[in-house]
Amino acid sequence: MHRSAPRLARILACATVPVMLVAGCSSGSDDKKDAESSSRPSSPSASPSVAAAKFSKLPDVCSALSGKTIDELVPKAKTKKGKALPSGDTNTSATCLWNGLDGFKYRSLSLSLKLFDSDAGLGTGDKRAQDYATQQASKASSGDGLKNPKTEQAAIGDAATTVRTEEKRDGDDFRNQTVVARTANVVVTIEYDGAGYETEKTPDAKKLMDDAKAAAKEVVESVEKGGDGAGGGQDSPSSGGSKSADASKDSKGSEDSKSGA
Numbered sequence: 001m002h003r004s005a006p007r008l009a010r011i012l013a014c015a016t017v018p019v020m021l022v023a024g025c026s027s028g029s030d031d032k033k034d035a036e037s038s039s040r041p042s043s044p045s046a047s048p049s050v051a052a053a054k055f056s057k058l059p060d061v062c063s064a065l066s067g068k069t070i071d072e073l074v075p076k077a078k079t080k081k082g083k084a085l086p087s088g089d090t091n092t093s094a095t096c097l098w099n100g101l102d103g104f105k106y107r108s109l110s111l112s113l114k115l116f117d118s119d120a121g122l123g124t125g126d127k128r129a130q131d132y133a134t135q136q137a138s139k140a141s142s143g144d145g146l147k148n149p150k151t152e153q154a155a156i157g158d159a160a161t162t163v164r165t166e167e168k169r170d171g172d173d174f175r176n177q178t179v180v181a182r183t184a185n186v187v188v189t190i191e192y193d194g195a196g197y198e199t200e201k202t203p204d205a206k207k208l209m210d211d212a213k214a215a216a217k218e219v220v221e222s223v224e225k226g227g228d229g230a231g232g233g234q235d236s237p238s239s240g241g242s243k244s245a246d247a248s249k250d251s252k253g254s255e256d257s258k259s260g261a
Contacts, residue, residue: 049120050118050119050120050123050124051118051124051126052118052125053115053116053117053118053124053125053126053184053185054125054126054184054185055115055125055184055185055186055223056091056115056117057091057115058090058091058092058093058094058113058115058186058223059113059222059223059225059226060090060094060226061082061084061090061094061095061096061111061112061113062081062082062083062084062096063222064096064111064113064218064219064222064223064226065082065111065215065218065219065222066218067080069214069215069218070082070098070109072211073098073107073109073192073211073215074098074099074100074107074108074109075100075102075105075107076100076101076102077098077099077100078098078099078100079098080098082096082097082098082111083096083097083098084096085097091115092114092115092116092117093112093113093114093115094112094113095110095111095112095113096110096111097109097110098110101197103200104196104197104198104199104200105194105196105197105200105203106194106195106196106197107192107193107194108191108192108193108194109190109191109192109193109215110189110190110191110192111188111189111190111215111219112187112188112189112191113186113187113188113189113219113223114129114132114186114187114189115129115185115186116128116129116132116185116186116187117185118185124185125184125185126158126182126184126185128185129182129184129185129186129187130159130182132187133159133161133180133181133182133187134161136178136180136187136189137151137161137163137178137180140163140165140176140178140180140191141163141165143165145167145168146165146166146167146176147165147166147167148164148165148166149163149164149165150163150164150165151163151164154179154181154213154216156179156181156213156216156217156220157181157182157183157188157216157220158182158183158184159181159182160179160180160181160182160216161179161180161181162177162178162179162180162209162212162213163177163178163179163180164176164177164178164205164209165178166205169195172195172196172197173195173196173202174193174194174195175193175194175195175202175203175204175205175208176191176192176193177190177191177192177193177205177208177209177211177212178190178191178192178212179192179209179212179213179215179216181216181217181219181220183220183223183224186223188216188219188220188223190212190215190216190219192208192209192211192212192215194208
C-alpha cells in the first residue's frame with residue numbers, strides 16, 4: 001500500500017506532461033501565427049483616381065480669333081495680331097490684348113485661356129476649370145467703380161456666364177462686357193469694353209455683349225479644334241500658313257487700312 005502512492009504520483013505526473021506540452025505547443029503556434037500576421041505588409045489601399053482631362057495644351061491665344069473678328073470688334077486696332085502678355089507656360093495659361101480708336105470710338109478686347117489638369121487631390125480638370133470660371137465671373141461683377149452689374153447664363157461651351165457692368169473713367173462712360181465660358185478643362189474669358197469720346201455716343205451694351213458672346217463661341221471652337229496646341233486663328237503661323245503668306249496678309253491689311261482712312 002505504501003508503494004502505490006509514489007507510483008500513483010508518478011503516473012499523474014507523466015499524464016500531466018502531455019497536456020502541458022500540448023498547451024505549450026498550441027500557445028506557441030498561435031503566437032507564431034500572430035507574429036506572421038503582424039509582419040505581413042498590409043495590402044495597399046486603392047489610390048484615388050480621376051478622369052483624365054480632355055485637353056493637354058492650349059491653342060495660340062492671339063490666333064484663337066480670326067482677323068475678320070478683330071476688325072469687327074476692334075476697328076483700327078493697333079495690331080490685328082494682338083499683344084500677348086508674358087506667361088510662364090503658354091500651354092496652360094495665356095492672354096492676348098487688342099485695342100483701337102476709330103475716330104472717337106474706343107474698343108478694347110482681351111482674351112484669356114486657362115487650362116486645368118486632373119489631379120487626384122484637387123479633382124478633375126473639368127471641376128477645377130468650373131471652379132475657376134465661377135470665381136472669374138464673380139470678380140467681373142464686383143470690381144471697384146463698377147455699377148449696375150447684370151449676370152446671366154449663356155449657351156456657350158459646356159457652361160458660360162456673362163457679366164455686364166458700367167463704369168466711368170476720366171469722365172467718360174464705359175460699357176464693360178465679360179464672358180466666361182468653359183469647354184471641358186479649359187476656361188475662356190473674354191473682356192470687351194467700349195466708350196465714346198468727345199462727340200461719339202456711348203456704345204450700346206447689348207450690341208457689345210452680342211459681339212463678346214460671338215467671340216467667345218469662336219474661341220471655344222478654336223480650343224476644341226486646336227487643343228493639341230495648334231493655333232485656331234487665321235493669322236497663326238502654326239495653322240499651316242507660311243511666313244510669306246502672313247506677310248502678304250499684313251501688307252494687304254495695311255493697304256486696306258490706308259484706303260479706308
